[in-house]
Amino acid sequence: xxxxxxxxxxxADASLPVLITGETGVGKTAVARALHAESERxxxxxxxxNCAALPESLLESELFGHVRGSFxxxxxxxxxxxxxxDGGTLFLDEIGDMQPAxxxxxxxxxxxxxxxxxxxxxxRAIDVRIVAATHRDLRKLVVSGxxxxxxxxxxEGVIIDVPPLRQRREDIPLLAQRMxxxxxxxxxxxxxxxxxxxxxxxxxxxxxxGNVRELEHxxxxxxxxxxxxTIEASDLPTPRAPGPSTSxxxxxxxxxxxxxxxxxxxxxxxxxxGGRKMITCEKLGIDSKTLAKWLSSDEG
Numbered sequence: 001x002x003x004x005x006x007x008x009x010x011x012a013d014a015s016l017p018v019l020i021t022g023e024t025g026v027g028k029t030a031v032a033r034a035l036h037a038e039s040e041r042x043x044x045x046x047x048x049x050n051c052a053a054l055p056e057s058l059l060e061s062e063l064f065g066h067v068r069g070s071f072x073x074x075x076x077x078x079x080x081x082x083x084x085x086d087g088g089t090l091f092l093d094e095i096g097d098m099q100p101a102x103x104x105x106x107x108x109x110x111x112x113x114x115x116x117x118x119x120x121x122x123x124r125a126i127d128v129r130i131v132a133a134t135h136r137d138l139r140k141l142v143v144s145g146x147x148x149x150x151x152x153x154x155x156e157g158v159i160i161d162v163p164p165l166r167q168r169r170e171d172i173p174l175l176a177q178r179m180x181x182x183x184x185x186x187x188x189x190x191x192x193x194x195x196x197x198x199x200x201x202x203x204x205x206x207x208x209x210g211n212v213r214e215l216e217h218x219x220x221x222x223x224x225x226x227x228x229x230t231i232e233a234s235d236l237p238t239p240r241a242p243g244p245s246t247s248x249x250x251x252x253x254x255x256x257x258x259x260x261x262x263x264x265x266x267x268x269x270x271x272x273x274g275g276r277k278m279i280t281c282e283k284l285g286i287d288s289k290t291l292a293k294w295l296s297s298d299e300g
Contacts, residue, residue: 001168003278004031007160012038016157017110019095020133025213026162028133029093036089041129044088047081052097060102064109065117082115082126089129095155096136096147107151130155165208165215167275172203172215179216180231183223192226198233206237266294 011018012035020028029048036046049062065080081090092098098106109115110130114123132155141147165172176195184190195203208214214237222235270280270291281291 017130022162025211047085048091052094067119092132095132096134163275202233
């Protein structure tokens, strides 16, 4: 995560859009908020919308606004989130789920720096920094025709990839302690005060498929339901037996392309080094673009 934090600091004041990638629950929203807080726009609003949570018609109105009477139910005018975020940051979470028609309108806003509400005849200039996030492979969506390639080029000015929690286990003790304190603050009647040594070990052993979000829910539940002062291992998710490795296969008699072997070895090295891409590149003797190419399933 030190690589992530360093990149956040370096690009915070840049005008380029930022695309945050990573599995569900890794903390992409937290990274987006950090980008805003570290930027010169920190005094302005931080406005967030989940593109997967709203139907297309409602999302269009939420983003761009509408004038009164522009459609059935539009009994009053709405400025829209782009206008609300003027002077600040607009965070488009799960942008990979945005419908193509809205993608075209979003592209126009990014290119023109202005927005026109539904039913309006004039556009309004806006000054908004776009930060988008997705757990999906947008390049695969481009190939399938469900995501616009020109929009992808617009939003990936800088890409920040947030590694899953299983690749940064050294973060778990600090995260767990902070979440314990926050859960106790939310539930002052709770008796739980600490983790047992067995529970601390269980936190490190579990693979956390839901990442930081799952960790937070597990600790919050343990604090709320705990009967004593200590969280025990039995209060936490049971460690799962490791499944088939994705980076160290049993080849048997099968001959595979060198590019596939390259991808698997790079994935193994990245996981072995705790998901730290800069160190992985140094160990492999390659640059970051080459590592990204090796790890790409499209190239594999």
